[in-house]
Amino acid sequence: MNNVAVRGGFKLTKGNARKLTVATFEKWLSVAEKHHLPTTRAINTFCAVVNDMSPLLAQLQVHDAQIMTREQAVKCELGDLYLASKETRKRMRELEGQL
The missing domain is CATH 1.20.5 (Single alpha-helices involved in coiled-coils or other helix-helix interfaces)
Structure with missing residues (x-):
């Protein structure tokens, strides 16, 4: 994900962090960490890296939409x-x- 972000010229994280760390990624995935959410750009980058759009389904289902x-x-x-x-x-x- 960091390589994609560097090539695209954007950041995956908020604040001063220059790149995505394993710790931040784990916070994004943790149910207990409700205040540490990935940005839309980070979710889109993840989908591109793993070649799977299903993570977007959770966002779309809130709006009764589909891919x-x-x-x-x-x-x-x-x-x-x-x-x-x-x-x-x-x-x-x-x-x-x-x-």
């Missing part, structure tokens, strides 16, 4: 367009009936 892949987003957009075209066809039939 969507690019393929799922395309399918969702396709579904929206299909439903919109279906509604347009229905409206066109209604208007044709008025002629």
